[in-house]
Amino acid sequence: MRRLLFLLLLVAAWPAVAREDALHLYNWNQYIAPETVERFEKACKCKVKQSYYSDNSELMAKVTGGAKGYDIYVPTSNYIPDLAKGGYLQPLDKARIPNLKNILPQYLNTEFDPGNRYSVPYAYTVTMLGYNEQKMKELGITVDSWAAIFDPGILEKIKGRVTVLDSPDELMAAALKYHGYSVNDRDPRHWEQAKKTIIAAKKYWAAFKASGYIELLASGDIWLAHGYSNDIFQADLGAQDAKKKFRIRHALPKEGAVLALDAMVIAKTAPRPDLAHQFIDFMLDGRNSADLTNMIGSGNPNREAMKHIKPEIKAMSAIFPDEQTAKKLEMLKALNTKERRLQNRIWTEIKAK
């Protein structure tokens, strides 16, 4: 009987133990520096509890399924319209986010969220090429154009040493750019042209790889990869860590490329909107924002962050492109159902051939 009483007491006390001030962040993995988290926990006298997703579609499935309990999501911009329209976000109280002034104007007021009603830029990546400097020098290949992964003349020399992203959006965008079109071009004839280019180049590629190309670049098994700027940065760190003789370099193709801007939004059902606003303002502080770039080499839309970013990263023109190059970067817009179906068909053809 006494044991039963004890158990009952324990159950009764449970919520009191579990209830502590906490911010629930639903984020990509390794997308916030541990020291930033520690600093925020000190500032807000609360705990930061993180959960992760590895793809925007995972986040969408979970959120639209009705999952509650999260305060902040960090989706890529082109997913914001759907989240906002579905009523899954709450409008921001800008009076509580004074640091918003630190964001560079070109990353604000995008068509994905006019007037930044719901979202605040977090970090960006550019999809580009990463290459093994030593090998490319030996072979006399200059990597400065999408031709490096599409032109059979160049590919002949590096056959089986190239990977491309396993993503119809990204690969089609690259092929469209190669032909001089916008990444958001919707003309079926241009898509056909891009498809032919991809199929012709496919036999020279080692694999379609969305992850894992980082290790392959770092180990020297792959000499050229179509990938995200921060992954290529990680590959270089890996190569240095393994005391390799070569370095992995970034190449932003001269034709232009895709820029993916991730943004912080507050969930409609957020248990702690107060902490969420505090967190967003905190992340817009230059030093906190710079932590992430210093850790993973992501692009940074924060003016104040530049002061705290390591000089060797700041100097990488591929991560921080000059104004001229920045103009050639485009964000992907969401496809409508009909376009998505056509793209799926093209992708199946590409994979089957």
Add this chain to the structure above:
Amino acid sequence: MRRPAWLWALALAAYAFLYAPLLVVVVYSFNDSTMNAQWIGFTLDWYRKLFRNEEMLTAAWNSLLIGVVSSAVATVLGTMAGYAMYRFRLRLLPLMVVAPIAIPEILMGVSLLIFFVMIDLTLGMVSIMLAHIAFCIGFVAIVVRARLAGLDDSLTEAARDLGATPWQAFRLVTLPLIMPGVVAGALMAFTLSIDDFVITFFTAGPDSKTLPLVIYTMVKITVTPEVNAVSTLLMLVTLALILIASRLSPGSLKAR
């Protein structure tokens, strides 16, 4: 009958193929590099880091707890279902029991999420356990039923003739005889629960990470040897549990 040498060779090759990747994981957990790209040197650093990584440890603990609780409950319910399916002519039950096995995991995950939201259950450890119990019952039931099918009915009848109540007959005669099947089902449920990503992803709440959830999202960036270290430890724990289970019920893991 003597088995031919080529059959042995084939079996060995098959097992090497299955276990080599596991061995690589174990070896690379001692690698002095931040990436799995290449062997650099021996270190215990990743284990040291792991024991300071609260997040990974919590996730590992959650996985174990969910695995133990849901396999225990699923074993009891699954055994009951398996017995009922064998003993009585039922149409609906076998269908219901087998359905979670046949339904694609993602469908089950999404529908469970929607269901939990509908009944206003806070997503967390409890919702994950309920989900795991739901999909494990079927596996246990099928194993137990298969074991019952190979049983001689006259044993139970003899017990009844000698005055045992139905419950006594089940507990003292039938249950010990089908124990190997029950233990095998429990082990299967435990492994399925520890492994599961898809259903867990949908039913997990903000405060309930499991190891597969953490590892899966890490893989998108790079697999650090820390993941190897935690996987190695988990392998050891699972192996230990299987050994204990086989000790408790010696017949269960032997081929018959």
